[in-house]
Amino acid sequence: MEDIIISTLQRAMVAGTPLLLATTGEVICERSGILNLGVEGVMAIGAVVAFIVTMTTGQPWLGVLAAIAAGMAISIIHAFSSITLQANQVVSGLALTMLGLGLSGMIGKPYVGKPLSIKMEDWVIPYLSDIPYLGKILFSQGPFFYLAIILAFASWFFLERTLLGVQIRSTGENPKAAETQGVNVSKLRYFSVIIGGGFSALAGAHLSISYSKSWIEGMTAGRGWIAIALTIFALWNPGRAIWAAFLFGGFFVVQYLLQPLGISPNFLAMLPYVATLFILVLISLKDPRKLNAPAMLAEPYKRGER
Amino acid sequence: MIKIKTTDRYNITALRSFMTNIFSLLAALVVISIIFLIAGVNPFFAISEIFSGSFGSLYGIKETLTKAIPLILIGTGLTLAFRAKFWNIGAEGQMLMGAIFATWTGLTFGESLPSYIIVPLIFLAGFIGGALWGIIPAILKIKYSINEVISTLMLNYICAEFLTMLIVGPWKGKERFGFPGTNNFPDSAILGLIPGSRIHYATLILAVICAILLCVVIYKTRFGYEARVVGENPDAGKYAGINFLKTSLILMAISGGLAGFAGVGEVAGIHHYLGYPASVSSGYGFTAIIVAWLAKLNPVYTVISGIFFAGILVGGDAIQISLGLPAATVEIVNGTLLIFLIMGDYFLNHKITLQFSNK
Numbered sequence: 001m002e003d004i005i006i007s008t009l010q011r012a013m014v015a016g017t018p019l020l021l022a023t024t025g026e027v028i029c030e031r032s033g034i035l036n037l038g039v040e041g042v043m044a045i046g047a048v049v050a051f052i053v054t055m056t057t058g059q060p061w062l063g064v065l066a067a068i069a070a071g072m073a074i075s076i077i078h079a080f081s082s083i084t085l086q087a088n089q090v091v092s093g094l095a096l097t098m099l100g101l102g103l104s105g106m107i108g109k110p111y112v113g114k115p116l117s118i119k120m121e122d123w124v125i126p127y128l129s130d131i132p133y134l135g136k137i138l139f140s141q142g143p144f145f146y147l148a149i150i151l152a153f154a155s156w157f158f159l160e161r162t163l164l165g166v167q168i169r170s171t172g173e174n175p176k177a178a179e180t181q182g183v184n185v186s187k188l189r190y191f192s193v194i195i196g197g198g199f200s201a202l203a204g205a206h207l208s209i210s211y212s213k214s215w216i217e218g219m220t221a222g223r224g225w226i227a228i229a230l231t232i233f234a235l236w237n238p239g240r241a242i243w244a245a246f247l248f249g250g251f252f253v254v255q256y257l258l259q260p261l262g263i264s265p266n267f268l269a270m271l272p273y274v275a276t277l278f279i280l281v282l283i284s285l286k287d288p289r290k291l292n293a294p295a296m297l298a299e300p301y302k303r304g305e306r
Numbered sequence: 307m308i309k310i311k312t313t314d315r316y317n318i319t320a321l322r323s324f325m326t327n328i329f330s331l332l333a334a335l336v337v338i339s340i341i342f343l344i345a346g347v348n349p350f351f352a353i354s355e356i357f358s359g360s361f362g363s364l365y366g367i368k369e370t371l372t373k374a375i376p377l378i379l380i381g382t383g384l385t386l387a388f389r390a391k392f393w394n395i396g397a398e399g400q401m402l403m404g405a406i407f408a409t410w411t412g413l414t415f416g417e418s419l420p421s422y423i424i425v426p427l428i429f430l431a432g433f434i435g436g437a438l439w440g441i442i443p444a445i446l447k448i449k450y451s452i453n454e455v456i457s458t459l460m461l462n463y464i465c466a467e468f469l470t471m472l473i474v475g476p477w478k479g480k481e482r483f484g485f486p487g488t489n490n491f492p493d494s495a496i497l498g499l500i501p502g503s504r505i506h507y508a509t510l511i512l513a514v515i516c517a518i519l520l521c522v523v524i525y526k527t528r529f530g531y532e533a534r535v536v537g538e539n540p541d542a543g544k545y546a547g548i549n550f551l552k553t554s555l556i557l558m559a560i561s562g563g564l565a566g567f568a569g570v571g572e573v574a575g576i577h578h579y580l581g582y583p584a585s586v587s588s589g590y591g592f593t594a595i596i597v598a599w600l601a602k603l604n605p606v607y608t609v610i611s612g613i614f615f616a617g618i619l620v621g622g623d624a625i626q627i628s629l630g631l632p633a634a635t636v637e638i639v640n641g642t643l644l645i646f647l648i649m650g651d652y653f654l655n656h657k658i659t660l661q662f663s664n665k
Contacts (some may be wrong), residue, residue: 037455039642077645085652088391090455092648094595099641106345218633223465227455231386266471273460273467277446281455284450 008257009137013145014211016249018043018203020148022227023234023241024155025199028236029238031159032192033172035298038078038094039200041100046201048108051215054129055111060120060306064205071201072194074100078250079193083186086300091136097224105217114248116213120144144206149247151199168192175301178255184253185301222273229276233283251275309661311557318654322601330650334643341638347629357530359485359624360617368503369620370613371510372576376401376568376590376611378513381597382520382605383564385556388526389603391537393557395564396443396458399465400436401603402583405573406469407435409477409488409580412573415533416492422494425508425574429535432570433563439465444554459528462591466583487581497575506575513609517565523560535556565591589637593619596644615640 029036046067054063076094081087127137159165170178175185208215235239255268339349360370380397387394411431444459467658479489497506524530533554535543538640601607622636
């Protein structure tokens, strides 16, 4: 039983890793006032690009870099339509998801079902990994796990403690005031959307070259959407996103723990999605005012308007 | 030096709106052509194949009309929700729930009731199923301020798993010989087809009637007015004493219910049993978003845009076979079209002039 719990927790960390990466990216993006519903599509692009590059070059980190570049590039579409053209951000994001899922399906078709022989070694941290229980769960994971946590902390520091971070937040709260302070609202919003896209693609790269080591159409399985929900759950704070993401990673793996008890696997598969709704209700019941969404989230900003 | 100056445009004529759509579609076509070129396919050939596959033959036209039925129904419902800025992305789930309710009704009462009773009954059941699944996000949004994009999407996944749970478990039929799926609908509960096609005409007529009726509701009734105010100016709506919960519940019941109708059509008109979610709906709930957007959120125009996008689906199937392109091609085409349609809105709402100066 002990072993099962440890391995479940260990897998919860792995399952939570892409959620954390994507959520961190979406937090940065939404803090600048832009809602990006394209996470799912960008994640798929990241997954397929990382897989193809890793497979052809044999260099997983090259795959990761290529995925980030591709994710950033495709996010420019959403940035352009929602910032420059002031288009409806909900629909623009949906379109990005459709495009991303479609493009990934087309590019990845010759690679469906091919296993990846290159393995990313786990990083077993000396000494720390010897700690009973915790060592196995937290300090003997793949590189993406550490990367996700470091990036989440770095993003928290960036948003809360650096000038650029404060400026990004101010464009999401009060773009007019930010502009009178000499902040270039459009530029910062572009920056945030593109960075967010890079994070989503990184999450996708984890799925294809580390988590499942294969590519199949639709392998993101709604994780991008859950990341958008987690952004709310984390109250737009990358620090809170850490435990939120790993809690949800737990919802993804606990189904395998419960399956031997004879519960329908489809019923268990509903769990992460039901939990998302349930937790959002709980947050709202606790104190709706705590949902401090960026004031100008999803509101297009027009320069020179009253 | 040339300076680009943009000013807001307030009087938008129907003609300008139509022409903007046409130019957006043409611009999208250029980008789609480039994507085809990169994929190593002759774009002129591919695009002409899409349209000849869907509108170029009698078979194509029949298939296009068949696929237009769910798109018109769902797209119509979405125009209402989107006008109230209720971003219902959950039509897929609402459609599946409609199919589930219809299947239960058809299998339970179908044997003992004549066709003229059971058919209206399964449509009613489908509407109720879709409506119930649709009002959940409305309650969550108004009572718990949960973003409807998230809740409708989560409910899609939940409904798909629920449906699968039913057809591999308690509802698994003996007639499927061990494969997941329910037994076949009794003959009385199966919708009639136009001979030589898969067009279940009852649903098609229903779709057109719903589109016209909803147009009347949106533009001529108090409820339609309130729904538009909720979307366009919620603060004014609050002052005017509009009950947001009631308005949202009704509009999502209609939006979800129409998606439920689409689910009924698929199970009772085409498959005659309830199978895997992917077989009941091949992403109609998402494609219908573009249908609604191309129709400029006017229910009547969804009849045209629904047929147009059904054509792309059918033509997309055709080029998969003739050019060996993956199924995802259609998604690329759809995504690109949607991006250009919303980008086009900018040129509809703004007047852009070039100013030449000597500076």
